[in-house]
Amino acid sequence: xxxxxxxxxxxxxxxxxxxxxxxxxxxxxxxxxxxxxxxxxxxxxxxxxxxxxxxxxxxxxxxxxxxxxxxxxxxxxxxxxxxxxxxxxxxxxxxxxxxxxxxxxxxxxxxxxxxxxxxxxxxxxxxxxxxxxxxxxxxxxxxxxxxxxxxxxxxxxxxxxxxxxxxxxxxxxxxxxxxxxxxxxxxxxxxxxxxxxxxxxxxxxxxxxxxxxxxxxxxxxxxxxxxxxxxxxxxxxxxxxxxxxxxxxxxxxxxxxxxxxxxxxxxxxxxxxxxxxxxxxxxxxxxxxxxxxxxxxxxxxxxxxxxxxxxxxxxxxxxxxxxxxxxxxxxxxxxxxxxxxxxxxxxxxxxxxxxxxxxxxxxxxxxxxxxxxxxxxxxxxxxxxxxxxxxxxxxxxxxxxxxxxxxxxxxxxxxxxxxxxxxxxxxxxxxxxxxxxxxxxxxxxxxxxxxxxxxxxxxxxxxxxxxxxxxxxxxxxxxxxxxxxxxxxxxxxxxxxxxxxxxxxxxxxxxx
Numbered sequence: 001x002x003x004x005x006x007x008x009x010x011x012x013x014x015x016x017x018x019x020x021x022x023x024x025x026x027x028x029x030x031x032x033x034x035x036x037x038x039x040x041x042x043x044x045x046x047x048x049x050x051x052x053x054x055x056x057x058x059x060x061x062x063x064x065x066x067x068x069x070x071x072x073x074x075x076x077x078x079x080x081x082x083x084x085x086x087x088x089x090x091x092x093x094x095x096x097x098x099x100x101x102x103x104x105x106x107x108x109x110x111x112x113x114x115x116x117x118x119x120x121x122x123x124x125x126x127x128x129x130x131x132x133x134x135x136x137x138x139x140x141x142x143x144x145x146x147x148x149x150x151x152x153x154x155x156x157x158x159x160x161x162x163x164x165x166x167x168x169x170x171x172x173x174x175x176x177x178x179x180x181x182x183x184x185x186x187x188x189x190x191x192x193x194x195x196x197x198x199x200x201x202x203x204x205x206x207x208x209x210x211x212x213x214x215x216x217x218x219x220x221x222x223x224x225x226x227x228x229x230x231x232x233x234x235x236x237x238x239x240x241x242x243x244x245x246x247x248x249x250x251x252x253x254x255x256x257x258x259x260x261x262x263x264x265x266x267x268x269x270x271x272x273x274x275x276x277x278x279x280x281x282x283x284x285x286x287x288x289x290x291x292x293x294x295x296x297x298x299x300x301x302x303x304x305x306x307x308x309x310x311x312x313x314x315x316x317x318x319x320x321x322x323x324x325x326x327x328x329x330x331x332x333x334x335x336x337x338x339x340x341x342x343x344x345x346x347x348x349x350x351x352x353x354x355x356x357x358x359x360x361x362x363x364x365x366x367x368x369x370x371x372x373x374x375x376x377x378x379x380x381x382x383x384x385x386x387x388x389x390x391x392x393x394x395x396x397x398x399x400x401x402x403x404x405x406x407x408x409x410x411x412x413x414x415x416x417x418x419x420x421x422x423x424x425x426x427x428x429x430x431x432x433x434x435x436x437x438x439x440x441x442x443x444x445x446x447x448x449x450x451x452x453x454x455x456x457x458x459x460x461x462x463x464x465x466x467x468x469x470x471x472x473x474x475x476x477x478x479x480x481x482x483x484x485x486x487x488x489x490x491x492x493x494x495x496x497x498x499x500x501x502x503x504x505x506x507x508x509x510x511x512x
Contacts, residue, residue: 106511107510109507109509110508111508113141113144114505116503122494123144123503128449129432130434134229136390138412138451140472140474143507146173150170150171152168152170165196169217192214193215205244211241222325226412237257237259252288253284255284256282258280261359280301283299284296296321297321301319313398316351317349318364319347319348319349320346321344321346321356327340337375339375340374342371344370345367345370353369353392366396367394383414383415386465389408389410390410398440404434408430408431411426412425413427421458421459426451427450427452428449443486446481449481457470472506479499480492480499481499485499
């Protein structure tokens with residue numbers, strides 16, 4: 001505040017004005033008296049101004065002190081509140097990033113497939129004679145079923161940094177078109193397990209490892225989606241450890257799985273008529289060095305050699321399986337995209353090269369070798385292509401001297417026309433030479449199968465082969481050599497399904 005100072009000229013002016021306005025008072029008082037009175041009033045005003053200024057300064061100091069105290073208190077409260085806020089924020093972030101809390105995932109497909117006569121038609125990726133041995137053909141416009149997988153995850157993160165995952169997966173499949181299929185569907189709990197990671201007491205090669213136990217699909221399974229065929233599928237009930245860091249560039253997984261051959265039971269005095277099964281234990285070592293993967297599996301199924309199979313044959317009670325795979329980060333090194341290649345070999349129970357340890361009817365002399373190859377890329381701004389090859393040769397599979405040789409090539413092509421619409425095309429060809437030596441009443445056949453599909457496809461947003469959901473209309477033409485109709489137990493050769501078939505339909509496919 002600025003102090004007001006009155007100068008002498010101002011006093012004189014006030015005096016003159018006062019004299020002019022009060023003639024009678026001038027007559028009664030001397031000029032000296034009036035000056036003295038004015039000066040006294042001015043001095044009193046100056047004292048009041050100084051006092052007011054002092055009060056203002058004191059008020060300002062008090063206000064500043066109060067503000068400082070308030071700020072100190074606020075800082076203390078805020079400091080305490082910030083800790084809570086940061087914890088809540090971190091928890092929200094863990095939820096939104098999938099590190100903590102409940103999440104829901106799914107895969108589903110459902111569609112209607114009809115033939116030239118307006119009736120439901122035989123179809124599926126495994127409809128050819130080679131399909132029984134894993135020889136899949138293209139699935140686009142070739143699926144008449146409804147299949148759904150529902151994955152329920154709950155993730156936890158603890159104060160010491162440890163994490164836990166609990167998963168339940170429920171699946172169901174049916175070929176019925178009805179809304180209620182309780183009496184004919186195959187609803188099943190396919191996975192239920194717990195997995196722990198980031199355990200602070202784990203050190204050395206286990207520092208970044210995770211452990212699990214329960215019923216599950218192996219984390220590192222991979223597939224050729226366009227054939228609905230896994231390249232490798234390891235599943236069952238057991239436990240294991242992932243991501244042991246053996247060297248700077250070498251990671252390894254170790255697990256043990258148990259499977260049951262539900263089509264076979266040992267009946268004995270200790271187990272009279274009881275519907276049991278033979279356990280197949282699978283010990284797995286899965287190793288990664290850079291883009292390379294080397295998998296080794298050893299199997300043992302107690303009592304499976306007592307299974308009654310073909311005369312002179314013995315069912316396998318042990319097995320060996322191995323896979324070497326390369327996971328590429330380009331389209332075979334020639335363009336952007338991805339590719340995967342794998343060679344698999346198995347003997348005894350390992351001669352089921354894809355579904356590890358799942359078949360008990362294999363002989364102890366069975367052996368099989370499989371090749372799997374696929375990739376994805378854009379070869380033009382709105383055009384993408386995904387070729388794949390799947391082939392296998394096996395012998396002494398179920399009977400002495402039997403042979404199963406087959407090979408297939410599939411090409412999925414897509415043209416993105418708008419943000420929400422694309423045209424998909426698929427061509428599939430499979431050759432097979434199968435000689436089952438009369439096993440299960442089957443006949444030797446040699447021939448080929450071919451399929452071509454056109455599918456107008458709608459999406460919320462196009463962009464890549466992995467973008468879902470989508471709704472497709474489709475038209476498919478399939479044909480095969482007549483000889484394949486004589487094989488015995490495949491869809492081919494059934495009444496009204498003997499080659500040169502047109503099918504039509506609509507299908508949705510969803511995953512998230």
